Amino acid sequence: MTVKERxxxxxxxxxxxxxxxVSDDSHLHAGHAGARPGGESHFTVEIVAACFDGLNRVARHRLVNTALAAELAGPIHALVIKARAPGE
Structure with a gap:
């Protein structure tokens, strides 16, 4: 399973x-710190979920970071998060 799939x-x-x-942006960071030769190190996540309703941006990011804790401790070097509640 690829990092993106995980x-x-x-x-x-x-x-x-x-x-x-989820988009793999690793190709945009080739040669930079944290970039791996095979890619799969820099990602953007755009997510709309009801659980974000009433939460500020920091709280939303914490939910995403908690869900991805294992990946953030390993293969992911950078993650851009765009988290919204439905209707925003």
Whole structure:
């Protein structure tokens, strides 16, 4: 399973998003600190989930970071999070 697939699986299981888009941006960071030769180190997550309703941006990011704790401790070097509640 790729890192992208693991991100998608963990977020679907933990947060039950209405929409989820994960992009591997590693190619944009080739040669930079934390970039691995095979990629899969820099990602953007765009997620819409009901569990974000009423939460501020920091609380939303914490939920995502908690769901991805294992990946953030290992293969993920950088993660951009765009988290919204439905209707925002």
């Amino acid at each position: 991100i998608e699986t963990r977020l679907r299981e933990a947060l039950s998003p209405e929409t989820l888009h």
